[in-house]
Amino acid sequence: MTTSSWLTLLQENGYRLTEARRAVVETVQDSTHALTPLQVFDMARKKYPALGLVSVYRTLEKLEELHLIQRVHQPHGCQAFISAGSGHQHLLLCQNCGQVEFFEGDDLEALTNAIAQRTGYQIQEHWLQLFGLCRNCQ
């Protein structure tokens, strides 16, 4: 998905297009790494120095609401965000450089059914994340 389409989507949902938003959207969308709000702030300020940290939080909130970005959980903290893959996808994270890859491969139906049976739980959602080292960091 292109940057402009994220902006269009924001607009279609009744939000205005501003320089602050543009800078945040471009930053998050261009990144292949999970970024914390503070990291987004530092990077986006290079594009638009007047940017305030508050606007970063507010824009991330809206992007998450529109499912354009998703929260990334890591062993130490879970306040990082990455552009959301389309459809149901899982994450593969490089533990060294933080690069994120998406993958599909949902063969978990059999597993979840078995667990549901055994535990009596009604299962609604699942998370699958892999951690490792990317080609460059090995």
Add this chain to the structure above:
Amino acid sequence: MTTSSWLTLLQENGYRLTEARRAVVETVQDSTHALTPLQVFDMARKKYPALGLVSVYRTLEKLEELHLIQRVHQPHGCQAFISAGSGHQHLLLCQNCGQVEFFEGDDLEALTNAIAQRTGYQIQEHWLQLFGLCRNCQ
């Protein structure tokens, strides 16, 4: 694992046995729900009213270090802890009441191998968590 063996383990690792620690350890170990430090504080204070919040943080830190408890990641925040299962286990969380069940069932080898091949990543670790409603909360 019994409460006393956690305390023994703390002692064997050079930590002293105190009332504050006893109260925190008992609270965390008796719980089938993921608890935040504040929840642990409130519950443990019933056993030992002089307890300070700082000691809760410090004890949780040590228990995590000894792999007796593990951090639980949830869609909204990941500052809750639960007694660690023994061996490699996955979590099933009730989204309503917060109850935690452990399950095994590691049929992910084939999947991770395929992903490693495709992406060039060297995969080291994986997370699998299921979310749903327990029998009581349905």
Add this chain to the structure above:
DNA sequence: ATTGATATTGAAAATCAATTTCAATAAAAA
């Protein structure tokens, strides 16, 4: 038992990210 070294304590202060408040400003509609 008593003592001494020191790990641990809780209170208070400090830190840090995240949220709220607010008057000024900018975007989009009229």
Add this chain to the structure above:
DNA sequence: TTTTTATTGAAATTGATTTTCAATATCAAT
């Protein structure tokens, strides 16, 4: 243009976590 109102950044506030510190409790060595 003019008007409406969403959005802004700065500052204040919140709330969780961490640090500091003198007092205390634990445990090893007598």
